[in-house]
Amino acid sequence: MVEDLLKAGHLKQYIRIVPKGEESSHSRGPRTPAAPARAMINYIYGGPLDDEYNSKRKRQSLLRAATVWEHVSSIRPGLANGSIHPIDGTIVFPALDPSRVLQPHRDVLILTIRVGDYDVKRILIDPGSSTDLLQVAVIKRMGFEPSSLENPGRTLSGFNGSSTTSLGDIILQVHAGPVILNVLFSVVEDLSPFNAILGRTWLHGMKAIPSTYHQRVSFITRDGQINLYESQLAARQCYQIAREAGPSADREHSSKEANASDQ
Template identity: 30%
Template sequence: MMRVQIPHEDPLVVSLTVAECLVRSVLIDPGSSANIMPRVTFNRLEIKLEELKCTGNPLLGFDGKRVEPIGTVELLVQAAERELVKSFVVVEIHPSYNLLMEREWIHRVQGVPSTLHQVMRCLSPDGSEVIDIHGDQVATKECYSVTLKAAGKGKTLIRSVSTQ
């Protein structure tokens, strides 16, 4: 069975366990300096508003626009045999992905993401084996399709988040 549909220009979109929930459509972005959580994902994970911490720092997008965060929240992320508590910046945006994982998280799981191969290779915590987190090109194409449809309607839909 062929794991990667080629040719493609897909970003790396995976599934991760966050706050004990399986979250699909997680964008791996080695160019980002923050883990981003759209408000709708925050709501679907049923996190209490009291867990949000204030932040005074706006985010700057690649287009130079400022986005004011609603707050930050720390959540357990499980991947590559690691459990890491990571801070997410919660923002009122409507992307086609559920979460965006940033460069520092990639480094902490000792990951090397490859969009070409649709995998993020990680070392096990003891360094004895390689653990692959495979991309989900179907979810990637769904995200892209939702984005294209939303461009004409002014909003996007978020993919599902399910409790394990």
Template identity: 25%
Template sequence: MGIVSFPEECLKIPPKADPKKYCRFHPQRGHDTDECMVLKMHIEGLIQRGYLGQYMKRSRQDHAKGPDNTRKKKDGAGPSTSAPRKRELGQLTEDEEAEPDSPPKKKVIHVIFGSPEGGDTPAERKKWARSLYIGEVVRAPHEKRTRREPITFTDDDLPDGPIPHRDALVISLELKDIIVHRVLVDTGSSVNVMYYDTFTQLGLSRKQLSQVRTPLSGFTGDSIETEGSVTLEVQIGTPPHVKTWEVDFVVVKIICAHNIILGRPALEDLRCVISMEHLCLKFPTPIGVGVARGNQMINRSCYLKACRQITRKDLQVHIVTERALREEEKWPRAEPMVETEEVILDLSRPDRIVKVGTGLPADLRVRIVEFIRSYRDVFA
């Protein structure tokens, strides 16, 4: 038919060809017909040009059009089988061009290849491709997990008051038969933190602490040395939906508005789901879903306490600074041992001056003045 052609080089049998295999497309020995890449490329090209449509798998919608599996035109005539051939020869009429038998195909990018990673010659690229070892990975089957009840949030879980509230999630926990309030739920913390005052109020001793060699680092990058770590049994929820699990706390000896920070490790072990809008967290229990609700009043009191601590720190800094200045005024200021002269640092700003000793050698005085003028922003 003349629609398939390939160069004569394809007919040459490679020196390492397998004489037992035969290709009916070329025809020649060396490879099977099913392995012939040239044939596959030609078939793909013919499909893109509109040929071989009768061999392509059609959708159910096309099968429902009629017994001949063809789409009928408005006048009842089927599609012209010679349309692909006419389109190839440029003999389509205006009507045939205006009514194509199939929508135009979109351009597809399958893969981008090339570049010198595999080598600059075919032999180098083949060697590079075969150098990749592909091993079979055997993975053990997943452990069967117990089916859990779905956790959902509804409008009944919303807190009282206006929405949005912008409050943090502060809940209560039970440790050693003691209810601990001011527990901050913080998904941004990689550790569970217990402050030293809470540690002592729980009746715990330093002998129960395990050594922690890695300091904690906060938002500002400052490091805090820990007192140690302790593992405690924690209970959350209200009966009967209560869950008890062990939590590793890192104890730090600093003052904070909260008693405990519940970080990602404890939250993941709890298997909880948090909703900041509803200001509560829910977790699975053997008899249903448990709920721990946030207390907005306690959260805002923690916020106010933290703000007061910040203000006190600022006042302390100002008081120390003023006290140091007053102490300096009691002592006589140092005076130069030799006479000095004023040197203008910036000619455009005559008020910016420094004093230089007059007893310096001339060359040294010139170098000093040039140096000071070069860094006048520092010395002025």
């Protein structure tokens, strides 16, 4: 399509013509076969011309929405291409190191893991969840528009019968040590005090074993056992945030403040 537009004389503002005889310092000496010339399109203008889309901010919003659609459509859940494979094997949990894990404790597993191009804090590792969840504020910080997510409106049910409606799905790469998984996240409005929840889908894809007692998640690759250690401080901060918010209307305000300060 772009090639046809160029042949028809469009998109000239994105093409730079090098005058004949103009040579760079790299062109002197023996000549090698030239690579095919490529036109780079930095931005495509067009679409509706009404006032709703005539600002730079609105155009950037549309571009981000298109990026989300392209991103979600281009990858599928599962091990990323070129990633190291987790393998089956015997995972060993040694005696607790008192310098790493405070005892006694009742802390949940809270990790900081790279999701996409961001290090995301306050990720709950929850073997009781069959779905991987992501707070909508996180994808907004990443530059994605919730309105462009796929499969909006799915009902997610909790163990006590409560339910929430997903804003949609997005596939993002989750980097855990040397292993990269393309994870299908269901995006929800209020996940406070957590930025994300990684459940059984991610754990099984990683062939990982979580231990709240040892405060770590472990899995095996051909190079040996990999251990992802939790932050007990983050776990206790999350507990305190949830406790202070309670079931009242103040919960929404507290969750937004917590996520904005520590994403």
